[in-house]
Amino acid sequence: GAQARLLPEQRQLAEAMVDDIAQAALRTRLVAELEQAHVSNETERLRSALLSSVSHDLRSPLAAMIGSADSLASYGAAMDTSDRRALLDTILVEGERLDRYIQNLLDMTRLGHEGLKINRDWIGVDELIGSAARRLQRYQPKVRLELDIPATLAPIWVHPALVEQAVFNVMENAAKFSPPEAAVRVQARELDGQLRIDVIDAGPGIPDDERARIFDMFYSVERGDRGRHGTGLGLTICQGMIGAHGGSVQALPGRDGRGTLIRITLPLLKPASHDEPDPD
CATH class of the missing domain: 3.30.565.10 (Histidine kinase-like ATPase, C-terminal domain)
Known part of the structure; x- marks a missing residue:
């Protein structure tokens, strides 16, 4: 008889436990989904910010390089050595600047994704x-x-x-x-x-x-x-x-x-x- 009297309480306890477990599972899933949404939000923000930066910061060194190369191609023969040297220097310096920006962008997109694998x-x-x-x-x-x-x-x-x-x-x-x-x-x-x-x-x-x-x-x-x-x-x-x-x-x-x-x-x-x- 004692066992029978405990059954409703046990059932109540079991139901409460199942309910708790379900709630915990739901919370865990919500946290995971929020985390995922946060990551994709950040990645999305990163992507649009990168695109807006690219338009200016990559195009200005490119414009300088194209302009200098064009001047060399068109008028190089008529220029003295120092003018030619100056145009070549511009192409080199702006090319290195472009290379740095691209490296920065690549690093940043890698950091914005799954994090970095650290090869120490x-x-x-x-x-x-x-x-x-x-x-x-x-x-x-x-x-x-x-x-x-x-x-x-x-x-x-x-x-x-x-x-x-x-x-x-x-x-x-x-x-x-x-x-x-x-x-x-x-x-x-x-x-x-x-x-x-x-x-x-x-x-x-x-x-x-x-x-x-x-x-x-x-x-x-x-x-x-x-x-x-x-x-x-x-x-x-x-x-x-x-x-x-x-x-x-x-x-x-x-x-x-x-x-x-x-x-x-x-x-x-x-x-x-x-x-x-x-x-x-």
């Missing part, structure tokens, strides 16, 4: 920053860089090309806003199991309320008299690349209230023993 390897911090510095000096021979990278820093386990590109983007951004005579300082330090790379410019700085927004896609801060530059993609990509490594990128006020300090922080990960040998 060991690389020296000096080698990484040195490589980004040399590349920047090729594009902008007048840029002044001060590198402060202690020889005691251990190699890091990262995707070298991605981190190098992120450092390059931040340095290029700093160089853009620095007064011609002022150096861009790049300082690397190891702190609390993390690598911290600070890139410090002596430009006009960024208003407090805009500091977080400089990482929005296609946001170009108008600073000083330089107006707008480029796609404004550089820092967004940088955040995606460093974020894919579990790190962060922040914009802080510069030293002594001047300029801007962009801080890249990377956790110092080590490979699982079966992944890769140590960097000896």
Whole structure:
């Protein structure tokens, strides 16, 4: 008899449990669908933003290249060496600029999809920053860089090309806003199991309320008299690349209230023993 009396309560309990499970399953599905919608929304936003940027940022270097090549083809024979050289330089510089934009767009669309597969390897911090510095000096021979990278820093386990590109983007951004005579300082330090790379410019700085927004896609801060530059993609990509490594990128006020300090922080990960040998 006792068993029979418990049955309605048991049934009630079982029904409540089934109901809970159904609710939980529904919530899980809703969360998954929302997540999917969010991802496709972001991808859609990314795609339309990329298209609107492409029209201007890819076409202006192309127009310069076509114009220069056309002038060379039509009047090259009548020009002196320095004029021909100048047109060839324009084609080369604008071609490299175009190449950079396309690389940025490709990186950004990859980041906007399934995230990146990080193929990590060991690389020296000096080698990484040195490589980004040399590349920047090729594009902008007048840029002044001060590198402060202690020889005691251990190699890091990262995707070298991605981190190098992120450092390059931040340095290029700093160089853009620095007064011609002022150096861009790049300082690397190891702190609390993390690598911290600070890139410090002596430009006009960024208003407090805009500091977080400089990482929005296609946001170009108008600073000083330089107006707008480029796609404004550089820092967004940088955040995606460093974020894919579990790190962060922040914009802080510069030293002594001047300029801007962009801080890249990377956790110092080590490979699982079966992944890769140590960097000896």
